[in-house]
Amino acid sequence: MDFSWIFEYQDLLLYGAFLTCLLLTISVTLGFALAILLAIAQVGRGSIARWLSKSYCTFFRGTPLLIQLWLIYYGLGSYLPHIPGLRSSFLWPVLREGLFFAALALTLNFAAYQGEILRGAMLAVPKGELEAARAVGMSPWMILRRIWLPRAIRIGLPTFAGEVVLQLKATPIVFSVTVMDLYGAAYKIRQDTLLVYEPLLLVTVFYVSLTFLITQGFQKLENAIPVRR
Secondary structure, eight states: OOOTTTTTTHHHHHHHHHHHHHHHHHHHHHHHHHHHHHHHHHHSSOHHHHHHHHHHHHHHHHSOHHHHHHIIIIIIHHHGGGSTTTTTSTTHHHHTSHHHHHHHHHHHHHHHHHHHHHHHHHHHSOHHHHHHHHHTTOOHHHHIIIIIHHHHHHHHHHHHHHHHHHHHHHGGGGGGGTOOOHHHHHHHHHHHHOOSHHHHHHHHHHHHHHHHHHHHHHHHHHHHSOOOO
C-alpha cells in the first residue's frame, strides 16, 4: 500500500471533503424544511395540496436520483442561460456551477423521502393529545407548532438518522456533473497516480467516520428527548 501521495493532494482532498459535507448539510437542512410542508399538505384537508404533495413524493421516490440529477443539470441547466438578464445578474456565478444543481437535486430527493416518513409519524401521534389540545382552546397553528409536529419529529427521529446516512452515501453521484467532491478527488488521484485501492480506501474511511458521527449525534439527541407514551 502506497499512501505517499496524500500530502501532495491534501488540498484537493480537503476541498472534496468540504464539498461533501456542504452538500450533505444543504440538502438535509433545506430538504427537511420542504419535507415538513409536504407532510402537512398530505395530512391536511386540502385535496389539491394533498394530491400535489403525494405526486411530488411519488415522482422523486420512484425515479433514480442519478436521472433526477441529470434532468436538472442538463435540462434546467441548459435553459437558464436563455433567461433574459440572468447571465448578467449576481446570481449567475452560483447558477452556472454544477454545485447548485447537485444541491438542488439532492434536496428535492431528500425532501420526498422525509416527507413520507414525517407524514407517517404525524399520523402516529395519538389523537387523544390533539383532541385535548383542541379542548383547551388551542388554535390549529398552535397545535401543529407545539404538539403535533414536535411529537411527530420525535417519533420519526430514529428513521431520520438512517435517511441522513443514506443521503451521505448518495453524494458521490455529484461527480457526474463536474462537482469535485471527495469521490471526485479520489478519482482524479487514481488517474494521476494509477493507484486504484488506496484513494478508495481513504474515501471509505472518511464516509465510515462521518457515518459514525452522524449516528452518534442522533443517538444522543434521542436520549436527550424523552419519549412520551
